[in-house]
Amino acid sequence: MRTDPSAAIETARSLALAGRVREAGHLLREHLFQDPGNEDLRHAIARIYRETGHPDQAGRYEFFLPRSSRTERAAYVNLLAEEGADEARIRQLSIMPDDVAIPHGFVSELADRRRTQSEVEPWGLLVSVASVAFFVLALVTVLAVYFFAVLGADGAAVIARVGGLVCLAALAMVFLGLAVSAWIRRSRPAGAILTAVTLVLAGAVVAGTIALVARLSA
Secondary structure, three states: OOOOOHHHHHHHHHHHHOOOHHHHHHHHHHHHHHOOOOHHHHHHHHHHHHHOOOHHHHHHHHOOOOOOOHHHHHHHHHHHHHHOOOHHHHHHHHOOOOOOOOOHHHHHHHHHHHHHHHHHHHHHHHHHHHHHHHHHHHHHHHHHHHHHHHHOOOOHHHHHHHHHHHHHHHHHHHHHHHHHHHHHOOOHHHHHHHHHHHHHHHHHHHHHHHHHHHHHHO
């Protein structure tokens, strides 16, 4: 059933301007449930989310319309991939009319994003673990050097060198995970920069280790 959404749209705009974006979205969604094919409502709710910095929500309501924003579609795809949504869930979230099909290209893009996320996930775990290890090792090294220095015991310099090398190795693992994730996501500039940083850190670890072994062996 077609309805005139003008009054609801104006009210929603006023709510959004007052900072009550959630209420504005709720109002328009209620009308959209009654008339899923009303493009004026879709454009209005997408505009509110677009202007308030929520591209994923803007894409949610316009992704299947002609001339929809590629950036907003991509943001919505990311949201769906994180949720693990299937086609039925997509139709529900976007309040799609029953007679409108989900674009095949959108489904393919979502499947590709899911594959990418599954490939990136182990490297993201590496980044998390290595980051924690870096901070823990740095703290332990600083404390150990401090206590050795305060007690006047020998070995503070060696502990500082070993701790520094281990921390560098952990940092190299962080950048390795970030670099591989960037390449998987096909972000070539970021991948190249992160790879270069990883190689520099790895080179520093190797050179430092060789220098430390030579020093201890002398």
